[in-house]
Amino acid sequence: MTRTVRTCGNGFLRRVRFRGLPKKQTAIFDPDIGKLLAYEEMLTEYTTHLSRGYSN
Structure with a gap:
């Protein structure tokens, strides 16, 4: 399997x-x-906030 990686910007x-x-x-x-x-x-990390209806 060949993979091509192109750099298109600064991360x-x-x-x-x-x-x-x-x-x-x-x-x-860019x-x-x-x-x-x-x-x-x-x-x-796993968080329990999401299972309690938490949102930000």
Whole structure:
């Protein structure tokens, strides 16, 4: 299996704990014009907040 990886921008990662939810936030920007190309948030730990109807 062959995989091709293309670099299309500069990526930044930060780990946050907003309102107690541990998350990883990733953003990729176009290096020439600074435009946001992609954004992702992912929980980094299991949390029981979500099963209790918690939202931020």
